[in-house]
Amino acid sequence: MPAYAIAHLQEAAPHPEIAEYIERLPATFEEHGGRFLVHATPHEVKEGSWPGHVVVIGFLGIAEARAWWDSPAYREIAPLRSRHIEGDIILVDGVPEGYDPAATVKAFRDALPPG
Numbered sequence: 001m002p003a004y005a006i007a008h009l010q011e012a013a014p015h016p017e018i019a020e021y022i023e024r025l026p027a028t029f030e031e032h033g034g035r036f037l038v039h040a041t042p043h044e045v046k047e048g049s050w051p052g053h054v055v056v057i058g059f060l061g062i063a064e065a066r067a068w069w070d071s072p073a074y075r076e077i078a079p080l081r082s083r084h085i086e087g088d089i090i091l092v093d094g095v096p097e098g099y100d101p102a103a104t105v106k107a108f109r110d111a112l113p114p115g
Helices: 016-028 062-070 070-082 102-109
Strands: 003-009 035-038 051-060 087-093
Touching: 003 062, 016 035, 016 070, 035 070, 051 062, 062 087
Parallel strands: none
Antiparallel strands: 003 051, 003 087, 035 051
């Protein structure tokens, strides 16, 4: 089942460390089967507020995503970003091929109060 690293990063002033981070980043996830799915592309906000940037890196599974995040190669460069850019980053499982939300809907309806 695929997994994703998703980052919502705030605007930041240009800095040489950010450039170095971006240059070195692909090598840290490619060795874990990761690839950019969204990076340096504009997004269109349809509801709410979403300032900043979106980055999505796809992996074959959550184990590979965790291995990348915890890898010495990534841990070494992470401060180059975190010293200059605030944001939120999550690792999340995708859904399997042929996913049907019916079970999720049933669980939600079962949790509703009677009436």
